[in-house]
Amino acid sequence: MNPTRFSPWHRLLCRIRQFWHYLGWAFTPPDLEKAGSILNPKQMALFNQMQTTEKHHCLNVLSKLLRAGETQSDLLVAALLHDVGKVKFPLRLWERVWVVLGKTFLPYQVKTWEAGPPTRKSRLKKSFAITAQHPMWGAEMAAEAGNSSLATALIRRHQEPIPEQPKTTEDQLLRKLQQADGGE
Numbered sequence: 138m139n140p141t142r143f144s145p146w147h148r149l150l151c152r153i154r155q156f157w158h159y160l161g162w163a164f165t166p167p168d169l170e171k172a173g174s175i176l177n178p179k180q181m182a183l184f185n186q187m188q189t190t191e192k193h194h195c196l197n198v199l200s201k202l203l204r205a206g207e208t209q210s211d212l213l214v215a216a217l218l219h220d221v222g223k224v225k226f227p228l229r230l231w232e233r234v235w236v237v238l239g240k241t242f243l244p245y246q247v248k249t250w251e252a253g254p255p256t257r258k259s260r261l262k263k264s265f266a267i268t269a270q271h272p273m274w275g276a277e278m279a280a281e282a283g284n285s286s287l288a289t290a291l292i293r294r295h296q297e298p299i300p301e302q303p304k305t306t307e308d309q310l311l312r313k314l315q316q317a318d319g320g321e
Contacts, residue, residue, distance in 0.1 A: 168196050175199070175213045179282035184217055186224045195220060201317040212310045214284060215291035216317060222275030222292075223267065226255050232264040239265060272296050 173181055184192065199216040207213065228236070239247050250262045251269035276284075276293035284292070287307060294311055295318065303309045 171199065172196065172217055175210070176217060177283050180214065180218060180279065180284065183221050183224075183278055183282050187221060188223070188227055191220045191223055198314070198317045202313065205313075205317075207313060209310060211285050211288040211291065212313060214279075214288040215295070215310075215314055218275060218279050218284070218288075219292050219295045219314065219318065220271065220275065221278055222271030222273065224278075225271070225274050226263070226267045228264055228267060232260065235261055236264050236268050269296075 172184055176184055184195070187195070195217045198219070199213060202212060202216050239250070247265055250265035253262055253266050255263055255266040255270060272293050272295050276289045279292050280286075280289045287310070290307055291311055291314055294307075295314055297311070299308050299311055299315070303312050
């Protein structure tokens with residue numbers, strides 16, 4: 138199932154579960170060793186710039202893919218770096234909550250807020266612009282860190298709707314990334 142087709146209530150419940158899960162979680166050396174075995178030093182430096190919750194989320198997406206038997210290196214790199222664009226404008230916890238609630242209860246208004254610049258004075262509207270635009274920023278950052286064109290495309294497109302029956306290899310990998318990311 139395409140994660141963009143989950144009901145708003147399902148996404149809200151997943152985010153609530155994710156919030157409580159993160160409160161009790163801490164990194165372990167094996168978690169970071171796993172990331173270090175997949176990423177090159179420049180990519181790892183990007184990964185380390187992310188907020189703790191983002192790192193945890195990306196490691197969780199990676200773990201889901203590995204448990205599913207995925208070994209494609211570009212997919213694994215994209216799993217670890219798909220949210221790296223958020224380092225440009227880090228969101229506070231209350232802003233993340235606002236984004237989840239807004240997407241659930243104000244979906245049409247959110248479309249307008251997402252299109253605006255992330256430098257607006259309104260922190261509430263700015264949060265939506267950051268959430269919507271971070272894939273593009275992350276792709277640019279990851280490309281500069283030596284990502285392949287495929288891993289970069291997966292990062293750039295990780296929130297993009299794709300057809301039910303993906304035809305290209307890129308779309309097939311994107312579907313896998315979105316499925317691992319979607320239950321989060």
